[in-house]
Amino acid sequence: MKHLDEYRDGDTARRVAAAIHREADPDRRYRLMEFCGGHTHTIFRYGIEDLLPANVEMVHGPGCPVCVLPIGRLDMAIRMARRDGVILASYGDMLRVPGSKGQSLMKAKAEGADVRMVYSTMDAMRLAETSTGRQVIFFAIGFETTTPPTALAIEAASSKGLTNFSVFCNHVLTPPALGAVLGGPATGDADVVAIDGVVGPAHVSVVIGSRPYEAFVAQYRKPVAISGFEPVDVLQSILMLVRQLNEGRAEVENQYIRAVTRDGNGRARQAMARVFEVRPAFEWRGLGSIPYSALRIRDVFAAFDAERRFEEPYVAAEGVKSCECPAILRGAKKPTDCKLFGHACTPETPLGSCMVSSEGACAAYYTYGRMREPAA
Amino acid sequence: MNAPSRVAARRLDLANGRVDLTYGAGGRAMQQLIDEVFRPAFDNPILARGDDHGVFHVSAGRMAMSTDSFVISPLFFPGGNIGSLAVHGSINDVAMSGARVLYLSAGFIIEEGFPLGDLARIAHAMGTAARAAGVAIVAGDTKVVERGKADGLFINTTGLGIVPPGIEISGDRARPGDLVLISGSMGDHGVAIMAHRAGLEYETTLESDSAALNSLVATMVDAVPGIRVLRDPTRGGLAAALNEICNQSDVGMLLDEAAVPVNPDVLGACELLGLDPLNVANEGKLIAIAPAAEAGRLLGRMRGHPLGCNAAVIGEVTADPSRFVRMATRIGGERIVDWLAGEQLPRIC
Secondary structure, eight states, X not given: OHHHHGGGOHHHHHHHHHHHHHHSOTTSOEEEEEEEHHHHXXXXXXXXXXXXXXXXXXXXXXXXXXXXXOHHHHHHHXXXXXXXXXXXXXOGGGGGOOOGGGOOHHHHHHTTOEEEEOSSHHHHHHHHHTOTXXXXXXXXXXXXXXXXXXXXXXXXXXXXXXXXXXXXXXXXXXXXXXXXXXXXXXXXXXXXXXXXXXXXXXXXXXXXOSGGGHHHXXXXXXXXXXXXXXXXXXXXXXXXXXXXXXXXXXXXXESOXXXXXXXXXXHHHHHHHHHEEEOSEEEETTTEEEETOBEEEOGGGGXXXXXXXXXXXXXXXXXXXXXXXXXXXXXXXXXXXXXXXXTTBOSSSOSSGGGTSTTSHHHHHHHHHGGGSOOO | OOOXXXXXXXXXXXXXOBOOGGGGTTSHHHHHHIIIXXXXXXXXXXXHTOOSSOOOOOOSSEEEEEEEEEOOSSSEETTEEHHHHHHHHHHHHHHTTTOEEEEXXXXXXXXXXXXXXHHHHHHHHHHHHHHHTTOEEEEEEEEEEOTTSSSSEEEEEEEEEEEOTTOOOOTTOOOTTOEEEESSOSSHHHHXXXXXXXXXXXXXXXXXXXXXXXXXXXHHHHHOTTOOEEEOOOTTHHHHHHHHHHHHHTOEEEEEGGGSOOOHHHHHHHHHHTOOGGGSOOSSOOEEEEOXXXXXXXXXXXXXXXXXTTOEEEEEEEOOTTOOEEEEOTTSOEEEOOOOOSSOOOOOO
16 A cells, blocks of 8 residues: 555645645636546545635536436436346445435335345346346446456356346446536536646546547636545645646646556456447436446347346436436536535435435545534 | 263254254253354353352452344454454453453354354354453354344353553543543444445455454553543444544543544445444454543554554544534544544435
8 A cells, every 4th residue: 555655645745735726826716527436535525625725616516427327317226126036236325315206216126026246247247146036237337447347347248158147237427427528518507617728537537538628628728637546645746736827828738647548458448348338318416418438338248238128217207306317417606506505405314316426525525524514 | 061961873964954943942062062063163261160140259359241242244344253252341341441251151142043153153153252362252142043034143242341540531531631642443343244235345454353352452551551432433433433432421522534544444444334434343452531641642552552553542522511522624624523424325416
């Protein structure tokens, strides 16, 4: 862990923070969006905002896989889990997310559905191997980080000839979502926040590389700094963005050079391309329908596609009224702008997806940062 | 536990035998299980009388009592097993009152089919742990349930101790200005178990910290009778225990992240598993809260004991109507140390 200590070192962090204070122009605002929920988590976990000048503001982005999944897709998973002879395998975070009509996978499980928490797609596939006579569905969610393992598991299941394993694919793509956030209202809402620069994804960029961001930077004239997940990484990336903005530059810079190259991980991208193809459009919570923003399983692996095997239709569904998750995911509102935050909606009793995942802005704010709120 | 029997024609097959329902039915088989597994493992004069109860002398004064049920998986883990854990757990809960721990009871709920050899190993570990801690297991019970009605083996232990005169230790006694100490590194037990479950053993040499803390407590209470609070941060880890104390005492706390000892292997496994060591269970560590003027003496005494050699002052008690446990982070920011919501879950992104 020596490698990590370097990026958590208090003195280094304070030195970078001092440079941000020195170089940030007091006469302007710097509204920087961290796209990834992993960065949101780091920012609150280490209290990074305490080290920033007041005019350098962090806006929390939509890069939390649990948060952006629309309720209609979660409802589909719940319906699949309730079928006879089915085991639904899911990452733990999804179990507590509220679906429509007060449903959740956790409640379905308590009512008798066989829902299992797994750590990886391979765990789900192994579960299928030892559960003959039962259909195992893996509830796949996530950005490009979790997609290659899903691809490899489907290929492995195919080569083993498994007939009781399938994947409910909800993998989404980062660049179109970033475009929706930078480019304005995909939803038609006028409340999309003006962002000056973007702290770019860490693990996602390890897979896709830095090249995909170049088109956005050229199109929208906003700087991007790809950042590691440690606190010093994030501070250094903020400093890079402040410098770009001061100098009127808009480029893709890579702070996370220890892991991210321009072209990313070729083998991971090839695995994704073999198994998945881009959907014409996909519904995102908070961002609306975004063209070419998600993946589906190619025809050649159709036997492993739970959507096709179980013919479960997508029905759009609304969340709890006055839940501000959609606006929070666009960066248009802060968790504390939501009337439900901290009262009706807490990590123990979440009403919206942003309060469930540790990468969600509401959960991070509540768990680590609520002392900043004036006492009620 | 009933009178010694000497009724069995053959000894139990501890190598290959399994517990069946007759071992819980109150007949000869149960008697044989008690005689050949539990009695030799727990051996002490009170138990040896073979009554349905243990009888012992007590001095006048106050007693402390605590009970705990152990339903863990896996039953055997690096650094211990369910038996040693069940003994340490109840000893520690009683010791956190400042009491001298004297006696334990042990109740077993065994699933049909459980290997006799494993049961003997677990009973042996309990006897060894209890003797090492100077505590006698003086009462017990055995039940066998049908396959599927329990997960291998559940153990309940109850502990009893005597609180020395003048000792007033309770979670509601923390006062602003007091200092918060811990006896060693955080997260060892929970991470050892989770790494074992997740198949990460090859990555680490992690062992549970499971230990009886009664002798450490005895030396602490001897040095600083004015200790205000003692608590062992088990399930929910340091974060849950400190939040409980803040609620009981109507105070807040301010911790220093850099002062909280965490074993580098635990930190590494937490990175892989997406966990926070402050939310992870400990089974051989304690939190102590004492007036600032006495904290130095207390720390010295803790460090002089093998189970407290990495003890540290990690923060102070503050006046805070919101009862927040705050922490100055390593990089100079601040955050809340909160209870964990739901289960500990790995991160996806």
